[in-house]
Amino acid sequence: MSDIFPKWTNWLPLKIAVGAVLVGTAATAGSWYYLTPKYSNVGYQPVQPVAFSHAIHAGQLGMDCRYCHSAVEKSWYSNIPTASTCMNCHNQVLKDDPKLALVRESAATGKPIPWVQIHKVPDYVYFNHSVHVNRGVSCVECHGRIDKMDEVRQVEPLSMTFCLDCHRHPEKHLRPPDKITDLGWQVDPKTQKQNGEKFKHDWKVQSSQNCSACHR
Amino acid sequence: MRYFLLILALTVVTIMGVAGKRGSLSRQPPIEIFPDMDRQPKLRPQEPNAFFADGKSSREHPAGTVAHAAPLMVNGQAVYPHEDAPVNTGKITGTTNFVETNPFPVTETLMARGQQRYQINCLPCHGPQADGNGITKKLGMGVVANLQEKRFVTMTDGEVFHTISNGKNLMGSYAANVTVPDRWAIVAYLRALQLSKLATLNDVPAEMQSKLKK
Numbered sequence: 001m002s003d004i005f006p007k008w009t010n011w012l013p014l015k016i017a018v019g020a021v022l023v024g025t026a027a028t029a030g031s032w033y034y035l036t037p038k039y040s041n042v043g044y045q046p047v048q049p050v051a052f053s054h055a056i057h058a059g060q061l062g063m064d065c066r067y068c069h070s071a072v073e074k075s076w077y078s079n080i081p082t083a084s085t086c087m088n089c090h091n092q093v094l095k096d097d098p099k100l101a102l103v104r105e106s107a108a109t110g111k112p113i114p115w116v117q118i119h120k121v122p123d124y125v126y127f128n129h130s131v132h133v134n135r136g137v138s139c140v141e142c143h144g145r146i147d148k149m150d151e152v153r154q155v156e157p158l159s160m161t162f163c164l165d166c167h168r169h170p171e172k173h174l175r176p177p178d179k180i181t182d183l184g185w186q187v188d189p190k191t192q193k194q195n196g197e198k199f200k201h202d203w204k205v206q207s208s209q210n211c212s213a214c215h216r
Numbered sequence: 217m218r219y220f221l222l223i224l225a226l227t228v229v230t231i232m233g234v235a236g237k238r239g240s241l242s243r244q245p246p247i248e249i250f251p252d253m254d255r256q257p258k259l260r261p262q263e264p265n266a267f268f269a270d271g272k273s274s275r276e277h278p279a280g281t282v283a284h285a286a287p288l289m290v291n292g293q294a295v296y297p298h299e300d301a302p303v304n305t306g307k308i309t310g311t312t313n314f315v316e317t318n319p320f321p322v323t324e325t326l327m328a329r330g331q332q333r334y335q336i337n338c339l340p341c342h343g344p345q346a347d348g349n350g351i352t353k354k355l356g357m358g359v360v361a362n363l364q365e366k367r368f369v370t371m372t373d374g375e376v377f378h379t380i381s382n383g384k385n386l387m388g389s390y391a392a393n394v395t396v397p398d399r400w401a402i403v404a405y406l407r408a409l410q411l412s413k414l415a416t417l418n419d420v421p422a423e424m425q426s427k428l429k430k
Binding site: 033043044063070112 | 217220221224227228231235238239240241242243244245246247248249253254255256258260261262263264270271272332335336337340341351352355356357358359386387388389392393394
């Protein structure tokens with residue numbers, strides 16, 4: 001009878017248990033690392049139809065974001081500028097450059113430039129730019145150093161945790177209203193706590209954590 | 217067991233090799249893992265939409281129409297956007313003559329707003345002093361008006377407003393980017409910039425003059 005199960009099978013239950021633990025750990029670690037917006041959204045950098053560079057326009061030329069994204073303080077939506085906004089300068093600067101052919105065509109015919117949208121929250125999330133930028137939340141908190149990017153890419157996950165981390169402690173992020181579009185402005189850790197608390201109190205900041213604030 | 221470990225290690229390495237690190241650049245749009253209700257068939261601004269002939273989801277005003285909007289309060293009077301009033305056109309009602317002065321009372325808040333809006337919208341070309349030496353001058357903008365010239369200093373407020381609203385020659389229209397009250401705020405601030413260059417010592421209050429003489 002002793003030969004029906006060879007000796008090595010004594011180890012089988014243990015081996016199966018160890019194997020299951022290993023596979024389980026790998027699967028958990030993998031989904032924790034890969035199946036969140038931190039992996040799936042961050043770093044998205046599509047090829048744009050025109051090689052427009054924020055590093056040149058916002059960085060080098062020092063243009064304010066609101067020259068182009070002019071609705072950002074007034075509406076939930078931050079608009080992409082029309083081609084006629086570009087033509088304000090490019091009717092003289094790089095007038096015949098082939099890189100701008102699409103812009104000239106769009107300004108002449110009214111056919112929109114097919115820019116690819118990068119930052120996108122799901123449609124069941126209600127987001128609003130104006131509440132944030134009028135209450136001392138800078139573009140840099142959610143979009144990173146756009147003024148250093150030749151091509152825009154997403155640097156923050158824009159996940160629910162990301163939103164809530166700030167909504168729980170907004171005082172760490174609030175800054176003076178005239179520094180909203182100054183992306184290089186450094187938060188001074190010494191005065192930030194005091195300033196943040198002051199802004200939060202003075203402006204009656206209520207960054208809601210109710211589900212219905214963002215899912216309405 | 218050895219084979220099992222080998223296969224496990226290979227799987228992990230392959231997944232990591234294909235999927236890469238967090239935050240690595242990707243030209244492909246993010247994968248929506250559970251796409252339930254992520255993208256709903258509703259219109260979002262500036263997105264392509266095949267329903268309309270021109271393919272734009274953001275509709276434009278039909279030519280010659282004005283949005284029915286809340287009125288502007290000018291000196292306590294309500295003025296609607298469609299009215300032929302100096303605030304809206306920069307011209308005296310019923311004529312083509314430009315109004316001499318700003319219809320809004322020039323206050324400190326109007327000035328502060330004007331400064332901010334000037335710095336956003338005009339500074340890249342006309343420069344901080346309005347002398348036409350903005351940053352773009354060095355980079356290919358050949359013609360930019362020097363707004364400190366006599367012609368512009370004596371120009372009526374209404375005509376400057378009209379230029380911002382409709383553009384002039386090589387300068388484009390800023391009507392889409394700058395609201396009507398903001399345009400008047402910019403006009404007020406531009407006047408202050410011009411005054412700052414033209415002022416003589418006698419324009420400074422007496423008690424401040426001694427400070428400046430030093």
